[in-house]
Amino acid sequence: MSGERRIGEVVLEVRNISLRFGGVKALTDISFDVREHEVRAIIGPNGAGKSSMLNCINGVYAPQEGQIHFRGQAFSAMNSRQVAELGVARTFQNLALFKGMSVLDNIMSGRNLRMHTNLFQQALRNPWFGAAEREETEHREFVEKIIDFLEIQAWRKTPVGRLPYGLQKRVDLGRALAMEPQMLLLDEPMAGMNVEEKQDMSRFILDVNDEYGTTIILIEHDMGVVMDISDRVVVLDYGKKIGDGTPQEVRSSPEVISAYLGASH
């Protein structure tokens, strides 16, 4: 854990969310909150509903019941673009990168949301062209800063598909950071990584949290990582919330131990 935590007010409230796919109850009456600047983990066995929860938060799934409030705005009925515009970015459990494109261009794709002048205006070379060119330069500079921050300068021109998996996950984080999010949703950012790669990723997540002040929701299976970097943990099991508290609290809860920790540790 890095230094002193500066946890603030509640910024995200998940209220009584239920989500069904036909007969499958992916989430049942889930409520929890997330505070400003917090690293909030969501854990639980496979199929517990963790990714579905993130999909509700960023507007990919519309839950049948409940609401999500982000800084006072309810967004259960918003699409992911609108949620992104509110300042919520995410990475995906299965990487959503353009494998044939360079590291730089992939991260640049995260800037789309921030671009005001569009390609059509650029193509016309109309009076806005100068503005578009200037904007493009500013975006590239911002992306270069992210590349430095994530220590991936050596691969900036390399097609992402040629990088080892651990580095691809780092590029995916870079793409999300390019959106300058206030809140970052990370779906298993360390899955498939070796111990050293996990340590690197943990450090980057904490650095993002510290240096950019970004609030983070993190799905992670590795309990060691969860204990190390999260402030509070929500535990899901079969779509229900069975635990919520500090890592120490959830680790010692009998219900959590039997449902989740007991099974894999």
Ligand SMILES: Nc1ncnc2c1ncn2[C@@H]1O[C@H](COP(=O)(O)OP(=O)(O)OP(=O)(O)O)[C@@H](O)[C@H]1O
């Ligand atoms: N688009 C969908 N259509 C139908 N069922 C879905 C859909 N998305 C999720 N589910 C179901 O909802 C339940 C929760 O799935 P979810 O992916 O949220 O779990 P998870 O906790 O992220 O699991 P994992 O650890 O394996 O990633 C599962 O039974 C899953 O099959």
Ligand SMILES: [Mg+2]
């Ligand atoms: Mg998942």
